[in-house]
Amino acid sequence: MKKILLLCLLTSFYFKSEAQLFTQSFNSSTTVADYVSATPNTGQFTSISNGSNNASSITGGALRFTKTGGSSGYFARTAGFAATPTLVQIKFDFQISSQASGADYQASFYVGDALTDNVNITNANFHSRISFNFSATAGSFGLRDVGASTNGANTYSGKQTITFVVNNSGITQSYTSPSGGSESIANDTYDIWVGSTKEINDGAATTPTDELKQFKFFYPSGNVNATLDFDNFVITELATLPISLTSFTAKPVDKSILLNWTTASEKNNQKFEVLKSADGKTFKTIASLDGAINSDVEKKYSFADENPFAGTNYYQLKQTDVDGASSYSNVITA
Numbered sequence: 501m502k503k504i505l506l507l508c509l510l511t512s513f514y515f516k517s518e519a520q521l522f523t524q525s526f527n528s529s530t531t532v533a534d535y536v537s538a539t540p541n542t543g544q545f546t547s548i549s550n551g552s553n554n555a556s557s558i559t560g561g562a563l564r565f566t567k568t569g570g571s572s573g574y575f576a577r578t579a580g581f582a583a584t585p586t587l588v589q590i591k592f593d594f595q596i597s598s599q600a601s602g603a604d605y606q607a608s609f610y611v612g613d614a615l616t617d618n619v620n621i622t623n624a625n626f627h628s629r630i631s632f633n634f635s636a637t638a639g640s641f642g643l644r645d646v647g648a649s650t651n652g653a654n655t656y657s658g659k660q661t662i663t664f665v666v667n668n669s670g671i672t673q674s675y676t677s678p679s680g681g682s683e684s685i686a687n688d689t690y691d692i693w694v695g696s697t698k699e700i701n702d703g704a705a706t707t708p709t710d711e712l713k714q715f716k717f718f719y720p721s722g723n724v725n726a727t728l729d730f731d732n733f734v735i736t737e738l739a740t741l742p743i744s745l746t747s748f749t750a751k752p753v754d755k756s757i758l759l760n761w762t763t764a765s766e767k768n769n770q771k772f773e774v775l776k777s778a779d780g781k782t783f784k785t786i787a788s789l790d791g792a793i794n795s796d797v798e799k800k801y802s803f804a805d806e807n808p809f810a811g812t813n814y815y816q817l818k819q820t821d822v823d824g825a826s827s828y829s830n831v832i833t834a
Contacts, residue, residue, distance in 0.1 A: 520737075521585065522581070522733060523543055524544075526563055535548065538579075547575065553569030554721075570721045572721040578615050580714060581737075585738070586669035587737070590609075590734075591664075593729075597638070600724040607719040612625055612710040612713070613714060626706060626716075627705050632644075634723070642656070652692075660694050660695060661678070663691075671794070672685065672796055678696045684746075689703055743819050745817075747760070757805040757808045757813055757834045769793060769795075770790075772820075773785045780812075816830070817829040
């Protein structure tokens, strides 16, 4: 028996295709109205404001708001997506320039199910939001968790990619971060990244009962004058996972092989089966363990294979939902 230990870190072993809900890079036209429709396609808004003192334009292949006085600015998509996501990733490029002196002014990006095309925003309108702090230094901004009354640790300048991940699936979920690693996000919370830096971690939802159907950006009339650019929107429904498997290991112990696995959350998970193979192709069930059904806390599982093969042993987990649907983990060896 080969003395090999392979640790396999997984975000999940339930695979579901991810759906792109909205995408726009503002390259098809220089006319703002071309990006607006009452019955929008996957690249259109339901409204983009154009005030006399907060003009909107398509400039340099980006949606630009130029605020020169006491007018608000906003864009919105209040028509629901074709599918309502419960785990959504919103990415876009953001840049601020030419802002007047003055810190702690804010503009916000909202996601929820009761947003309107006009300027009114209340807590009942949205699930979660990004709030941009305008820095006293022209061309710079930070982020703020309004609910917790805390600011992000960093200040940014120039064009930055914002990643906003929101979860209201009912359980802790996992997703691939902008830095390429696996990230966990609790139910009814949000993460915000600037580039590959996480600025807000598990921020609490403002209205957890709201669904993630719509989005809106609002730049208040009382804010300082500035120029704001938005570009490269990609809004994706991420896979919702019945099992968040954080580790799966196989370790030789004396004459047996000890298998351990840990879940961060489970939803409708009836059981695990331990599958074994001598060639990595044909697997046979050697054990069955009850799942937690529903859990939002860490669960640990173990099984000892007392009769390993003389050579390499291949192991895989099979997960079965209460409705009979099954999925499989990656294969590990020992």
